[in-house]
Amino acid sequence: MSDAITVRGLQKSYAGTPAVAGIDLDVRQGEVFALLGPNGAGKTTTVEILEGYRPRDAGEVSVLGADPADDDLAWRRRIGIVLQSSDDFAELSVEETVRHFARYYPRPRDVDAVLVATGLEEKRASRTRALSGGQRRRLDVALGIIGDPELLFLDEPTTGFDPEARRQFWQLIERLSAEGTTILLTTHYLDEAEHLADRVGVIARGGIVEVATPQTLGGRQDAPAVVRWTDPVEGPREIRTTEPTRTVRELAARFDGAEVPGLLVQRPTLEDTYLRMIGEPA
Numbered sequence: 001m002s003d004a005i006t007v008r009g010l011q012k013s014y015a016g017t018p019a020v021a022g023i024d025l026d027v028r029q030g031e032v033f034a035l036l037g038p039n040g041a042g043k044t045t046t047v048e049i050l051e052g053y054r055p056r057d058a059g060e061v062s063v064l065g066a067d068p069a070d071d072d073l074a075w076r077r078r079i080g081i082v083l084q085s086s087d088d089f090a091e092l093s094v095e096e097t098v099r100h101f102a103r104y105y106p107r108p109r110d111v112d113a114v115l116v117a118t119g120l121e122e123k124r125a126s127r128t129r130a131l132s133g134g135q136r137r138r139l140d141v142a143l144g145i146i147g148d149p150e151l152l153f154l155d156e157p158t159t160g161f162d163p164e165a166r167r168q169f170w171q172l173i174e175r176l177s178a179e180g181t182t183i184l185l186t187t188h189y190l191d192e193a194e195h196l197a198d199r200v201g202v203i204a205r206g207g208i209v210e211v212a213t214p215q216t217l218g219g220r221q222d223a224p225a226v227v228r229w230t231d232p233v234e235g236p237r238e239i240r241t242t243e244p245t246r247t248v249r250e251l252a253a254r255f256d257g258a259e260v261p262g263l264l265v266q267r268p269t270l271e272d273t274y275l276r277m278i279g280e281p282a
């Protein structure tokens with residue numbers, strides 16, 4: 001199967017300062033791919049070039065088989081974009097706004113189903129200007145998926161969501177993914193990337209640092225584990241080891257098979273790994 005997105009040698013500068021400095025990227029059809037990176041790393045610039053909203057300086061880009069710079073209408077209808085919030089439709093109700101957007105697409109999703117899926121059913125009659133920040137972001141997501149896109153771009157989709165709304169959003173993304181939608185998202189939430197993404201790409205200073213699954217990024221799966229427990233005499237203890245099973249077995253023997261007090265085995269989290277990769281102290 002061909003890739004949904006192919007990027008080779010992408011470059012973009014603003015007033016001579018590189019924001020994207022030669023990025024290569026492949027997003028497979030049907031996968032959820034998360035772009036991670038610190039503020040100013042070049043994520044939004046990259047995504048907006050892929051969406052056809054920003055011109056590039058150099059490089060080859062193919063999105064669903066077309067060059068986004070051609071900005072073909074039929075192509076545009078096959079992609080979904082969750083833009084940063086705008087107040088353009090402040091006087092329309094939630095339902096009117098979603099129905100309005102549905103008319104732009106040849107085969108839109110059912111408006112009622114999208115309102116339910118995005119948790120906006122109870123707010124359907126509310127003016128969009130009266131929505132809370134998190135509700136407004138849900139509306140952005142509703143507008144991004146109403147056209148039933150093959151490829152969905154989500155730029156920091158859950159910023160401002162409460163924990164319950166974030167979980168509901170994750171379920172929505174999982175459903176869309178299960179239906180075959182390819183999804184490229186940017187996020188600052190490492191738990192979100194870990195939960196949703198098949199693969200993550202870490203981008204820093206305009207370049208890709210690594211592309212891997214969340215489980216293997218930065219050699220995470222082989223990183224030493226920390227085994228912690230509380231010794232009845234010596235108090236809290238910890239050992240860093242590449243063989244935590246052996247350590248636990250030895251501890252179990254030492255405690256005669258009884259519960260080892262406060263036993264905990266921890267591998268580096270995705271966040272630990274990410275912070276190390278981008279050079280921040282964990």
Ligand SMILES: Nc1ncnc2c1ncn2[C@@H]1O[C@H](COP(=O)(O)OP(=O)(O)OP(=O)(O)O)[C@@H](O)[C@H]1O
Binds near residue numbers: 037038040042045
């Ligand atoms: N329109 C613009 N004009 C000038 N400089 C810009 C413009 N857009 C982005 N930049 C600069 O390009 C760099 C990359 O910005 P970009 O928005 O792509 O980063 P990002 O990874 O999306 O960051 P964030 O996580 O903060 O959203 C930054 O240094 C930013 O200041």
